[in-house]
Amino acid sequence: MEMVPLTTQKKIEETVKGILREADMDLMTEFKLRISASSILGFDLSGANHKKLVRDVLEAFLLSNPSDDETVAPVDPNPPPTTTASAGSGEDERFICKLSEKRNATVQKYRGQPFLSLGESSKEDGKPFRGVHLSANQWSVIKKNFSAIEEAIKQSESKSKSESKLNGDTSKHVEDNTSFSFSIIETSRFDGRGYLRWASQMELFLKQLNLSYVLSKPCPVTNTSQPDPAGKKWLKDDYICYTHLLNSLSDHLHRQYSKKFKHAKELWEELKWVYQCDESNSKRSQVRKYIEFQMVEDRPVLDQVQDFNKIADSIVSAGMFLDETFHVSTIISKFPPSWRGFSTRLMEEEFLPVWMLMERVKAEEEEVLRNGPQRVTYRPATGSCQMERMPPSIGRGWKRKEPERDGRVSIVCDNCGRRGHLAKNCWGKTVEERASGKPNRVTFSSTSPVGSETQATTKNDSRTIS
Incomplete structure (x- = not known):
């Protein structure tokens, strides 16, 4: 261990004493004292020689300011060797009684003044005393107020018992119910099965x-x-x-x-x-699951559709009939709210089996992952009058997709004038008008070459319709 230079030692002592004069001794500790001195001096005091020096200065400061009103007796840096003596032995430390396994009540004499010490007497192992020291004046005050202390203890115990009875001591309740010869039954977490x-x-x-x-x-x-x-x-x-x-x-x-x-x-x-x-009752339970099934946003929609199809398969395997169109419409209605636009476009499809719906859902999810939910587009088949979502670069909103002029025949409804559906399937008519089967006009693309025989037939048909 290296010795601290004399000039540095004096500088440390003066700094530590200055901190102790201004510090609150009830809150000050040796560690706080050493940290404060290190910050003032500008170098570390965590070495063994510095710790010993700070400790010696602290003990010397405490011994230089003795007081009878202090609750903790000062510690002598070089105490005379004393041993615990029995009652009436006349030594500096007199044993009174044993409070617990480690704590004793003793009377110690320091600088001619007696102190009542209550705590762990640990002089044998060299550790500092852990407890409280009472001077003669302090013990006299406590002795005069024994009755008040006993009354306060009784009131505190009574209040604790009343609060425990009012609020219910759950821990005691459990202990009373678990003091059997067998342990508490371990329960498993219920997930809907078993x-x-x-x-x-x-x-x-x-x-x-x-x-x-x-x-x-x-x-x-x-x-x-x-x-x-x-x-x-x-x-x-x-x-x-x-x-x-x-x-x-x-x-x-x-x-x-x-x-x-x-x-x-x-x-x-x-x-x-x-x-x-x-x-x-497996049949009714599967139907209930089918009806109450609802898709959520935080799971892939394709996985949820597959789970829903498993429920439908269990219904069919139980002997009940499930129409495919009804099942597809039910799947579309259970899409999460963010898929509302996609659901609207799917509901306009006239032919949409389950396998095609699965492909559309898979493509839509891939598009969402690739471009984000605002760039989702869906392109219907050529010649369809379905709605198409415009990309953000073109502008927000809906536009009607016109049939591509690739030379193919386009059917025009005579009821509403729109292309892509028959007059008997037109939603602008009543059921009776739709059942009459009014013929539709057939037009051709102006850019496609058509033979003379086909043109003559078309003209005759047009005169007949008119």
């Missing part, structure tokens, strides 16, 4: 905690305005039971039921009605 196994586990678990009665008995009701202890206990147990039921559900079911119900019995009956019926 309801009967999960329900039996929860019933045993709640019986061990004496909480199962809230699932069958209602809350006691009294006509008096005074708070009913039985009603308070039922409400407390109902809340604990409700919390246990929610915590045993999966994340999806927890989000689904935590906002719908506030009492344990309501939640228990709902789970029983939904999932016990699922296991006892």
Whole structure:
């Protein structure tokens, strides 16, 4: 260990003493003192020789300002070797009684003044004393107020017992109910499958905690305005039971039921009605899942469509008929809100089987991932009068797509004058007019070459129609 130079040592001592004169000794520690001195001096004092020097200066400062009113007796840097003596031995430290395994009550004499020390007497292992030192004046004040101290202790204990009884000591409640010869039953998290196994586990678990009665008995009701202890206990147990039921559900079911119900019995009956019926009647449960299925934004739509198709397959495998057009329309109606424009365009398709819908959904998702949701475009087949979403570079809005002039025959509706559909399928007519089957006009592209025979036939047909 290198010695500290004399000039540096004096500089450190003066700095430490200056800090101690201005510091609050109740909050000051050796570590804080060393850090403050380091910041003032501009060099580190974490070395062993610097620590010892700062500690010696601190002890010397404390010894230079003794006071009878201090609650902690000053520590002598070079205390005379003393040993713990028995009562009446006349030594500097006199043993009074043993407070606990490590704490004793002793009377110590320092600079001719006696101190009552309550704490760990650790002179044998060399560690500093941990406890409190009371001077003769302080002990005299405490002795005069013994009755007031005892009364304050009794009031504090009474208040603690009343608060524990009013609020309910849950930990003691659990300890009383778990002091059996067997441990608490471990329950699994319920994810919608295996309801009967999960329900039996929860019933045993709640019986061990004496909480199962809230699932069958209602809350006691009294006509008096005074708070009913039985009603308070039922409400407390109902809340604990409700919390246990929610915590045993999966994340999806927890989000689904935590906002719908506030009492344990309501939640228990709902789970029983939904999932016990699922296991006892597979047909109705699959239909219920088919109807209640809803797509969300945070999952790929294609994966959700595949899950929905699995439910439809289970319905068909159960022996029930499911029309393909109805199924496709149901899928489109369950798209998330951000797919509303895409759903509108799909609903205008006249021919859209399931396999084609899956391809459209896959292409739409790839387009969304590539260009973002605002650049999604959908181009219908040539000759269709369906709507097309314009890209952002052209302008926002909808435009009607005209049939491409590639030389193919285009059908014009005689009812509304639009191309791309028959008059009998025109939505601008009534059912009776649509059933009459009024013929449609047939036009050709002006740029396509047509033979003379075809032109003559077309002219004759036009005169007939007119």
